[in-house]
Amino acid sequence: MNENLEKLRQCFADSLQVDLIEISDSLxxxxxxxxxxxxxxxxxxxIEAVFGVSFLVSELTELNSFSAAVEALxxxxxxx
Numbered sequence: 001m002n003e004n005l006e007k008l009r010q011c012f013a014d015s016l017q018v019d020l021i022e023i024s025d026s027l028x029x030x031x032x033x034x035x036x037x038x039x040x041x042x043x044x045x046x047i048e049a050v051f052g053v054s055f056l057v058s059e060l061t062e063l064n065s066f067s068a069a070v071e072a073l074x075x076x077x078x079x080x
Contacts, residue, residue, distance in 0.1 A: 002079075002080050004051075004073070004078055004079060004080050005070070005080055007050055007051070008047070008050075008051075008066070008069060008070065008073065009023040009066075010050075011043065011046040011047050011050055012027065012043065012066060012069075014046060015039055015042040015043035015046050016032055016034050016035050016039050016043065017034055017039075018032065018034065023066060024066065025066055025067045025070075026066075026067075027065060027066040027067075028064065028065040028066075029064040029065060030064075040060075040063070043063070044060060044063065047063075047069065047073070051073060051076070051078050053073065053076040053077075053078065055072070059072060
C-alpha cells in the first residue's frame, strides 16, 4: 500500500481513537461516533503536521471522510 495512504490512515486512527483496520476509503464522519468537533480539530492538526500542509478554513468542512481527505491532500501536491 502507498506510504502516504498508510500515514493518513494512521492520522485518522490516532485522532479518532479507532483501530487502524476500521480506516478505509468508505469511512465517513457520520459513521464514527467519536468523530466530533474536537476529534476533527485533532485530525486536521495531525494531517497538517504529518504532511507539511495547511488547510484554509474554507477547506475544513470538506474533510468529512477519508476519501475527501485523500482528495484534499492531492490538491496540496501529496501523491497517493
